[in-house]
Amino acid sequence: MATVEKQPAAVISPSAGPLLSVRDLKTYFRIEKALAKAVDGVSFDVMPDEVLGIVGESGSGKSVTSLSIMRLIPEPPGLIAGGQVLYQGRDLLKLSYPQMRKIRGAEIAMIFQEPMSALNPVFTVGFQLIETVRAHEKVSKQQAFDRAVAMLAQVGISDGAKRMRDYPHQFSGGMRQRVMIAMALCCNPNLLIADEPTTALDVTTQAQILELMLALKAQRPGAAIILITHDLAVVAETCQRVIVMYGGRVQEMATVKDLFAAPRHPYTQGLLRSLPAAQIGHERLHAIPGNVPSIMDLPPACKFCTRCEFVFDRCRVEEPPLHDLGGGHLVRCHLLEDEAKARVAGASEAPPQSGLAPPGVSSGSKPTGSSQAALAKPASHGEEAQGKALGGAARQDNGGLTPPARHEAARQKGEQP
């Protein structure tokens, strides 16, 4: 891997508040005369210097969220139906397309999930890199060429001056990924949105690319990264905070440390239990039952109710809000309602099993004792639970379920705990 050249500093002060604030973002697609809600009311902040992870199964709305931020949703069939995307206080959704083009690349850059969708197959890589630099900076062709070659060297393409003449198809998949990263970083963006930047790369290249992205970010004080990935180990190693998406909604948001130590949403718990390394010593592989529902057929209330092992009547008729558990930990699940209310009421510590029935729930709608217990905050696992790399996450093999809760759940199902 090439050494990283010194980059000019970004001019963002951490005290200036969030670099990016996404507020109640709604992105829909018109499909067969219906409106499919791919992203529905998503809100989050990205702070200066932060690496924010976004995880969730395929179709949960991760890419649509990032493409909406970049104003790259194809319209039609897409439509940004509401919300705000505040970048340093300016609502990107209100900018004209020429204004938005100035932001893209220079201020916010994106590494796309599909490298070929970002690279034009009929132009050389050099032409595309030079055009990207010159679109945002008043530099000569020679200066842009030199910058592009230097950038290629930084992403590990050492014979960059020669490779500038090549077309995208003349590069391997991993090389194309590197070219795309060079293109995304060559204007020194304040915010990099990396949508599965290492998908389909071998493990060594994956590590190199992530290392490079972090190294470049570290040289630009205030710069931030949104990292979209399926790989929870990468999140554990790379991010400070993480958002878990499902059904176009944020289901859980927490620091990486809290999420891996004590995942509270049944979906997040399922994701963590599905980690391959969490399965060592288990007879059966764990997988979240069922499939992600189509956005044409999302449940009207809790989006996860068709797959949740703790579902009860209320979940099918009323969507839970994001309950605030403190410390930036938000969870969209009815079972956390009492704990969040107790926190607001100033209870020093909310006993997770107190008041089993959420207020306003009829007896027939009560969650079972086992589901309440299962959502109980797991005891701290100290260093092990810090989510330091995969080991930390994977060794938390119960995905946040306390052993007594698992025994109780098994007992109720008539199984041997």
Ligand SMILES: Nc1ncnc2c1ncn2[C@@H]1O[C@H](COP(=O)(O)OP(=O)(O)OP(=O)(O)O)[C@@H](O)[C@H]1O
């Ligand atoms: N151009 C489009 N037209 C219609 N539906 C779309 C379009 N783009 C995305 N969608 C739908 O929006 C939903 C969210 O898609 P999105 O690409 O954000 O998922 P994702 O979380 O990024 O999944 P993956 O992990 O597979 O990349 C999906 O149901 C998808 O089919």
Ligand code: SF4
């Ligand atoms: S318990 Fe209910 S509200 Fe919570 S995730 Fe399961 S189905 Fe949704």
Ligand SMILES: [Mg+2]
């Ligand atoms: Mg995607």
